[in-house]
Amino acid sequence: MIKVPKTFNGEHAVEVTSHKKSEIEIQPTNAQLKWLRRGLNQAGGKLPLFDNDGQKISSRTINSCLKQGWAEPWFNNPIKPDWLVCKLTRAGQKISAPK
Numbered sequence: 001m002i003k004v005p006k007t008f009n010g011e012h013a014v015e016v017t018s019h020k021k022s023e024i025e026i027q028p029t030n031a032q033l034k035w036l037r038r039g040l041n042q043a044g045g046k047l048p049l050f051d052n053d054g055q056k057i058s059s060r061t062i063n064s065c066l067k068q069g070w071a072e073p074w075f076n077n078p079i080k081p082d083w084l085v086c087k088l089t090r091a092g093q094k095i096s097a098p099k
Contacts, residue, residue: 028065032070035061045092072089
């Protein structure tokens with residue numbers, strides 16, 4: 001049971017009781033989904049560093065997927081330490097699997 005305090009006209013407080021915990025499931029953007037899906041057929045779920053046109057994957061895409069738990073760092077790249085090599089997590093596999 002969740003009790004959420006509410007204010008009315010800035011003066012009166014009313015408590016609203018709910019028996020359901022609202023869950024908002026974040027869905028990946030098209031760019032995130034495209035990147036995550038490319039790891040589905042790779043050994044160990046390795047995610048690419050570059051897109052199909054040879055452009056580096058946006059760090060915003062990578063970091064947001066890491067934050068959501070859809071990807072995780074795999075290992076450090078000794079040749080290019082600023083490149084983050086990632087792999088899919090179970091959550092990433094689940095959310096990116098074709099429906």
